Amino acid sequence: MATIKDIAKAAGVSVTTVSRALNGYGDVNEKTRKHIEETAKKLNYSPNAVARSLVMNKSRTIGLLVSELNRSGAKDMFTYEVMCGINDAASDVGYDLILFSTNTVKQKQKSYTQLCRERQVEGVIMQGIKKDDPYIKEVIDSNIPCVFVDVELEGDNVGFVTTDNVFGAQMAVKHLINLGHRHIAMVNGHDKAEVSQKRLKGYMKELQEAELPVKEDYVLNGGFLESKAESAAYNFLKTNRQVTAVFCASDLMALGVMRAARRLELNIPEDLSIVGFDDIVLSQYTSPPLTTIGQDKYQMGYEAAKLLTSMLTGKKSPHKKAVLDNQLLLRETTAPPK
Amino acid sequence: MATIKDIAKAAGVSVTTVSRALNGYGDVNEKTRKHIEETAKKLNYSPNAVARSLVMNKSRTIGLLVSELNRSGAKDMFTYEVMCGINDAASDVGYDLILFSTNTVKQKQKSYTQLCRERQVEGVIMQGIKKDDPYIKEVIDSNIPCVFVDVELEGDNVGFVTTDNVFGAQMAVKHLINLGHRHIAMVNGHDKAEVSQKRLKGYMKELQEAELPVKEDYVLNGGFLESKAESAAYNFLKTNRQVTAVFCASDLMALGVMRAARRLELNIPEDLSIVGFDDIVLSQYTSPPLTTIGQDKYQMGYEAAKLLTSMLTGKKSPHKKAVLDNQLLLRETTAPPK
DNA sequence: TCCACCTCCCAAAACGTTTCGGATCATTTG
DNA sequence: CAAATGATCCGAAACGTTTTGGGAGGTGGA
Numbered sequence: 215m216a217t218i219k220d221i222a223k224a225a226g227v228s229v230t231t232v233s234r235a236l237n238g239y240g241d242v243n244e245k246t247r248k249h250i251e252e253t254a255k256k257l258n259y260s261p262n263a264v265a266r267s268l269v270m271n272k273s274r275t276i277g278l279l280v281s282e283l284n285r286s287g288a289k290d291m292f293t294y295e296v297m298c299g300i301n302d303a304a305s306d307v308g309y310d311l312i313l314f315s316t317n318t319v320k321q322k323q324k325s326y327t328q329l330c331r332e333r334q335v336e337g338v339i340m341q342g343i344k345k346d347d348p349y350i351k352e353v354i355d356s357n358i359p360c361v362f363v364d365v366e367l368e369g370d371n372v373g374f375v376t377t378d379n380v381f382g383a384q385m386a387v388k389h390l391i392n393l394g395h396r397h398i399a400m401v402n403g404h405d406k407a408e409v410s411q412k413r414l415k416g417y418m419k420e421l422q423e424a425e426l427p428v429k430e431d432y433v434l435n436g437g438f439l440e441s442k443a444e445s446a447a448y449n450f451l452k453t454n455r456q457v458t459a460v461f462c463a464s465d466l467m468a469l470g471v472m473r474a475a476r477r478l479e480l481n482i483p484e485d486l487s488i489v490g491f492d493d494i495v496l497s498q499y500t501s502p503p504l505t506t507i508g509q510d511k512y513q514m515g516y517e518a519a520k521l522l523t524s525m526l527t528g529k530k531s532p533h534k535k536a537v538l539d540n541q542l543l544l545r546e547t548t549a550p551p552k
Numbered sequence: 553m554a555t556i557k558d559i560a561k562a563a564g565v566s567v568t569t570v571s572r573a574l575n576g577y578g579d580v581n582e583k584t585r586k587h588i589e590e591t592a593k594k595l596n597y598s599p600n601a602v603a604r605s606l607v608m609n610k611s612r613t614i615g616l617l618v619s620e621l622n623r624s625g626a627k628d629m630f631t632y633e634v635m636c637g638i639n640d641a642a643s644d645v646g647y648d649l650i651l652f653s654t655n656t657v658k659q660k661q662k663s664y665t666q667l668c669r670e671r672q673v674e675g676v677i678m679q680g681i682k683k684d685d686p687y688i689k690e691v692i693d694s695n696i697p698c699v700f701v702d703v704e705l706e707g708d709n710v711g712f713v714t715t716d717n718v719f720g721a722q723m724a725v726k727h728l729i730n731l732g733h734r735h736i737a738m739v740n741g742h743d744k745a746e747v748s749q750k751r752l753k754g755y756m757k758e759l760q761e762a763e764l765p766v767k768e769d770y771v772l773n774g775g776f777l778e779s780k781a782e783s784a785a786y787n788f789l790k791t792n793r794q795v796t797a798v799f800c801a802s803d804l805m806a807l808g809v810m811r812a813a814r815r816l817e818l819n820i821p822e823d824l825s826i827v828g829f830d831d832i833v834l835s836q837y838t839s840p841p842l843t844t845i846g847q848d849k850y851q852m853g854y855e856a857a858k859l860l861t862s863m864l865t866g867k868k869s870p871h872k873k874a875v876l877d878n879q880l881l882l883r884e885t886t887a888p889p890k
Numbered sequence: 891t892c893c894a895c896c897t898c899c900c901a902a903a904a905c906g907t908t909t910c911g912g913a914t915c916a917t918t919t920g
Numbered sequence: 921c922a923a924a925t926g927a928t929c930c931g932a933a934a935c936g937t938t939t940t941g942g943g944a945g946g947t948g949g950a
Contacts, residue, residue: 227899230901231900241898243899263670264671268938270938275650278651294632314648327598331600333648495834555907567906568909571907580928607908608907
């Protein structure tokens with residue numbers, strides 16, 4: 215608990231000099247700097263970041279706000295992997311991460327902006343948030359720098375990182391078309407999610423380019439839930455035997471569809487081809503392993519943090535967004551139709 | 553950015569009174585309190601936690617130190633789920649979480665204790681750390697309150713939470729014995745991990761109680777890795793056909809053993825029964841689904857945070873540890889031997 | 891000799907809170 | 921009526937830094 219004062223006293227100089235010596239300023243004699251550094255080490259000094267934050271008005275902290283940090287996120291490791299990326303990128307440039315838990319109860323009594331301002335975070339990364347979440351407006355109104363994951367918003371202090379969801383969906387559908395499928399359904403997430411909209415767009419675009427009809431009732435609502443996707447797919451496939459392939463907006467929903475297929479005694483991939491989206495860990499372990507569109511989740515987090523810190527250090531980067539590629543991972547749930 | 557001073561000026565009182573009013577002290581007139589609260593709201597005031605921390609010498613922050621916050625943790629969602637529990641428990645009592653990334657490079661230039669002291673965290677939760685990690689000595693020497701996950705250390709400022717690993721292993725082995733197995737191998741993690749030692753102990757204890765021989769070469773080293781477990785099991789099972797069951801110290805290693813069995817054309821569970829440990833998400837999705845010992849990872853995190861915060865608030869709780877039960881989850885990788 | 895200009899150092903203010911030790915005035919008690 | 925008590929309020933110090941605006945003392949040039 216040695217402070218800068220203790221060092222000053224021990225080294226026989228003023229606190230000013232200690233501060234300037236330790237922070238590498240030029241106007242302190244090399245000999246006294248050495249001396250100060252030695253006594254600092256001897257006293258086992260470590261600077262008090264809180265005091266520093268107070269006077270500098272900078273906390274070197276970025277807030278991490280994930281809408282649902284809970285067990286349900288355990289299946290798709292999305293949140294976790296993104297977090298790893300954020301963590302690495304942030305620590306590279308000496309920023310620490312503070313976790314804002316945001317259950318709706320708390321949200322009532324303390325607004326998001328308040329949380330940020332209290333803790334004096336310099337910027338925020340928001341993840342897993344829906345497009346109509348009130349938080350979004352709040353963060354934009356406050357002028358705290360922010361980058362979103364998978365919400366395409368850009369502004370003075372706002373950026374985002376995402377993957378090319380439209381093209382990803384196109385790849386998935388194109389793959390099915392190339393295999394010979396003509397009746398391709400889609401199980402989508404909820405329409406408030408930006409990624410859902412994009413993936414639907416890609417689905418439709420690719421069908422149009424192949425001059426296949428786009429049928430509205432071929433698009434099912436799976437709500438990003440395994441169970442909901444299962445029941446939706448079950449009901450649909452039962453009465454639509456002409457459909458030979460399903461594109462799912464998430465791997466988790468693809469698992470649900472696989473389950474539905476099993477209940478209907480449809481063999482995968484002989485009777486039904488399935489393509490997912492995300493490449494969650496599980497998808498390699500299903501039987502058969504799931505063909506899917508892979509996103510580099512770690513990289514998304516890494517880019518998000520890099521984007522934010524570059525915004526903070528005032529580097530006027532012209533682009534406030536990063537769109538990553540994703541790729542088709544061929545596994546065993548797709549085959550030509552019978 | 554309104555400060556307490558601004559409120560004082562606007563409300564025509566002193567900063568002292570504002571502070572005391574806002575913090576619910578008794579010696580301020582109810583009328584002036586109301587007035588102060590109103591002007592605070594009008595000025596959109598939110599307290600500066602940094603300044604408060606400085607003067608109070610309390611940050612209401614707890615550090616979260618996980619040894620490997622990286623992609624490799626994505627498979628077993630252990631880290632993530634524990635984190636969710638910690639987060640919930642911490643936010644219940646108004647603590648925020650700060651994430652300490654700790655790759656070994658950084659560790660060189662800035663010790664763990666320094667990180668904690670700089671950020672003035674009140675306590676730490678350490679997770680995923682090996683028993684011989686130098687960090688452990690460091691944290692015990694510093695007197696920062698700390699609770700470990702799955703490392704049984706107790707002291708003045710140190711506690712831990714874990715599950716009953718010995719008994720868990722016993723349950724697993726007993727289940728196999730009850731099915732009629734007599735030659736039961738074990739794939740263990742690395743021996744520096746406390747949980748490995750415990751699970752091995754349970755394995756041996758249960759064999760002894762059933763008066764079955766404990767053979768040293770029946771214990772394989774899987775290093776907590778799927779691939780290592782696979783090759784170890786492959787070599788072992790190839791030459792030990794009398795073995796009809798394997799108990800694995802982690803689900804991930806159990807997956808490796810399943811893979812090895814497949815390569816040896818052993819059917820699961822007819823030719824080989826397998827029991828895992830952890831109940832990771834994946835284990836429900838393998839084919840066949842994995843019988844395992846379930847740990848409530850979320851609860852572990854929750855208890856860890858509760859333990860720490862109770863230590864911090866000075867509640868002299870006599871027990872500085874929490875040992876949770878775990879349970880046998882019967883799925884489809886176990887059956888009587890042929 | 892005087893002035894300008896380095897080099898090295900320092901005192902004091904500032905950041906936004908909390909809290910200690912009174913101060914003021916009105917009311918009750920002896 | 922004097923003294924004690926109680927209810928409200930406030931000034932100032934403190935927390936550990938950074939930073940501003942100099943101040944010595946020395947050197948070199950005119």
